[in-house]
Amino acid sequence: MGTIVNNLLSKREKFLMTIVDFLAAEHRRCDEIFTIAEEAAHTGDLAGCRSRFQQFQTAMEQHFQKEEQVLFPAFEQATGNAMGPTRVMRLEHQQIRETFAVMSTALANGDLEDYLGEAETLLILMQQHNIKEEQMLYPMSDRFLGSVADGVIQALREFPAEPRQ
Amino acid sequence: MNTAGLSLEQAPPFSVPLRFFLTAPWFLVLAAALILWEGPGIFASRWLPATLALTHLLVLGFMAQVMLGALLQILPVAVGVTVPGPRLTAALIHLPLTLGTLTLAGAFLFGLPVGFIYAAGLLGLGLGSALIAFHIALWRAPVASSTVIALRCALGALLVTVILGLLLAGSLSRGWRFPIVALTDLHAIWGLAGWTALLLAGVAYQVVPMFHITPPYPRWLSRGFAPLLAGLLVGWSIFILTDWTLVARIAGMALTAGLMMFAAGTLYLFTQRRRKISDPTLGYWRISMVSLLAGAALWLLTRWIPAPAIAPQVELLLGVLLIFGFAVAVMNGMLYKIVPFLAWFHLQAQLLGRAKVPNIKRLLADAPVRRQQWAYLTTLLLLLAAPIHPAVFTTPAALALGVTGAWLGINLFGVWWIYHRVLDDSTNTAIETAQ
Numbered sequence: 156m157g158t159i160v161n162n163l164l165s166k167r168e169k170f171l172m173t174i175v176d177f178l179a180a181e182h183r184r185c186d187e188i189f190t191i192a193e194e195a196a197h198t199g200d201l202a203g204c205r206s207r208f209q210q211f212q213t214a215m216e217q218h219f220q221k222e223e224q225v226l227f228p229a230f231e232q233a234t235g236n237a238m239g240p241t242r243v244m245r246l247e248h249q250q251i252r253e254t255f256a257v258m259s260t261a262l263a264n265g266d267l268e269d270y271l272g273e274a275e276t277l278l279i280l281m282q283q284h285n286i287k288e289e290q291m292l293y294p295m296s297d298r299f300l301g302s303v304a305d306g307v308i309q310a311l312r313e314f315p316a317e318p319r320q
Numbered sequence: 321m322n323t324a325g326l327s328l329e330q331a332p333p334f335s336v337p338l339r340f341f342l343t344a345p346w347f348l349v350l351a352a353a354l355i356l357w358e359g360p361g362i363f364a365s366r367w368l369p370a371t372l373a374l375t376h377l378l379v380l381g382f383m384a385q386v387m388l389g390a391l392l393q394i395l396p397v398a399v400g401v402t403v404p405g406p407r408l409t410a411a412l413i414h415l416p417l418t419l420g421t422l423t424l425a426g427a428f429l430f431g432l433p434v435g436f437i438y439a440a441g442l443l444g445l446g447l448g449s450a451l452i453a454f455h456i457a458l459w460r461a462p463v464a465s466s467t468v469i470a471l472r473c474a475l476g477a478l479l480v481t482v483i484l485g486l487l488l489a490g491s492l493s494r495g496w497r498f499p500i501v502a503l504t505d506l507h508a509i510w511g512l513a514g515w516t517a518l519l520l521a522g523v524a525y526q527v528v529p530m531f532h533i534t535p536p537y538p539r540w541l542s543r544g545f546a547p548l549l550a551g552l553l554v555g556w557s558i559f560i561l562t563d564w565t566l567v568a569r570i571a572g573m574a575l576t577a578g579l580m581m582f583a584a585g586t587l588y589l590f591t592q593r594r595r596k597i598s599d600p601t602l603g604y605w606r607i608s609m610v611s612l613l614a615g616a617a618l619w620l621l622t623r624w625i626p627a628p629a630i631a632p633q634v635e636l637l638l639g640v641l642l643i644f645g646f647a648v649a650v651m652n653g654m655l656y657k658i659v660p661f662l663a664w665f666h667l668q669a670q671l672l673g674r675a676k677v678p679n680i681k682r683l684l685a686d687a688p689v690r691r692q693q694w695a696y697l698t699t700l701l702l703l704l705a706a707p708i709h710p711a712v713f714t715t716p717a718a719l720a721l722g723v724t725g726a727w728l729g730i731n732l733f734g735v736w737w738i739y740h741r742v743l744d745d746s747t748n749t750a751i752e753t754a755q
Binding site: 186187189190197250257276278279283284290294295 | 374397399400462463465467530531533594595596597646657661664665668673676679680681682
């Protein structure tokens with residue numbers, strides 16, 4: 156499943172230069188899959204919703220792991236601060252993962268109504284998290300990482316497609 | 321490297337923003353009661369004491385409550401800074417603002433000079449506390465994003481609005497000599513086109529693309545709009561006060577064109593929405609942006625008509641479109657996103673997996689939201705008809721406004737009620753388990 160995300164990387168995006176551009180583009184791709192899954196739930200297509208949600212969750216998990224294993228450690232090293240913004244971002248990832256679990260349960264029960272309610276909740280939770288990253292953490296990473304930023308983008312690009320369990 | 325300025329911890333205590341959100345709708349009800357009490361005469365001119373009282377119940381009682389409460393909540397998310405001492409700050413803003421609004425409305429209604437002094441003191445304290453707290457926070461913003469730029473301009477405009485308001489209160493209570501008509505116009509323009517429109521723009525840059533999944537605002541618009549508008553406001557004000565009529569007119573038209581561009585741009589983004597399922601908040605956004613377009617167009621039209629020919633009705637229509645149509649609509653809509661989400665968020669933080677947290681649709685279902693939206697739209701149309709045919713439409717408009725405000729208040733109160741019930745249930749369960 157994770158390979159889908161990498162296949163979605165267009166040629167243009169391979170030339171993007173900043174952390175903001177690279178990781179915000181991943182947010183947009185995840186948003187896209189989210190809306191497709193939500194649309195399926197709305198039309199009562201349980202099977203379609205299950206497969207799209209699975210795809211969405213995999214894409215998000217991979218994105219989280221890239222941040223937690225590549226970007227955040229680099230940011231913490233550059234700023235000497237492991238208890239600041241990155242700690243909050245990790246906590247919010249956990250919160251989002253917990254909401255995924257509730258959404259999975261709703262789908263396992265075949266309860267699309269419940270899924271849609273949880274999806275609405277997730278959308279706000281996820282987007283306020285994304286706003287913090289795109290407005291602050293990523294631009295600050297670009298600024299603080301300086302010459303290391305290119306290496307970080309390279310590492311994000313080469314991150315294994317299958318999420319580590 | 322210094323990252324100390326960056327605080328991504330969100331969420332002041334729930335009570336901090338909630339007090340503003342639960343208070344605001346009841347000022348709509350109070351405004352409705354005032355219209356009923358005054359009768360059709362209230363729509364004769366915008367300069368009547370009762371009309372001025374009505375205006376301030378809406379702009380201070382509803383709009384300022386919602387905007388200041390929301391700022392306390394969103395600064396950590398959108399800007400990365402927290403407001404120091406959130407509980408104390410919230411109390412220092414909320415209580416004086418609420419009492420000051422009531423006092424000001426009373427002072428207008430009963431023509432009490434001393435009332436304006438008390439109102440100026442209370443509102444000066446409440447809005448002054450807000451200005452100081454938010455200015456300190458925004459200065460420390462680690463990244464000057466387009467939202468930070470717009471919020472800084474909006475707060476600057478609030479400062480000008482408050483100073484002009486205090487000067488006007490001085491002239492009504494102490495007989496200070498000012499060009500009172502020009503100052504009143506500037507006070508209204510800075511409050512609506514400055515503080516309100518720029519704050520909403522700053523919030524829209526993030527809320528529209530992220531929560532409705534649309535393309536982003538073009539960068540030139542999101543970065544340039546607020547500074548350009550603020551500059552035009554400054555220029556316009558100077559030209560008005562120095563009687564440089566022609567240049568003032570041009571600056572005013574440029575400002576209006578800017579607002580129309582923002583409204584049209586936002587409406588266009590909604591047509592590019594990727595999220596296909598319907599969202600009740602979207603209706604409020606569309607009503608708001610259409611009202612802004614209509615209000616701006618109407619204002620432009622009045623510039624081509626000689627001043628004496630402008631009927632007082634046109635000014636009242638402008639007020640209805642810009643205050644109730646543009647500002648109240650979008651705030652009403654956003655409250656339906658903010659309050660249930662905050663309730664969910666704080667429940668999740670407090671229950672820590674001990675009980676299932678109801679999702680936001682269970683905290684507030686779509687059906688009552690949609691019904692209240694119909695009430696809102698009916699009210700807007702009736703309020704637009706009232707200045708034209710006061711004898712027929714005043715009472716229906718007032719009743720509709722009362723229903724709309726009370727319905728919003730009840731819907732939001734319902735979220736708070738479920739929040740407490742869930743917390744109580746989980747505490748009881750925990751006690752039973754322990755026994």
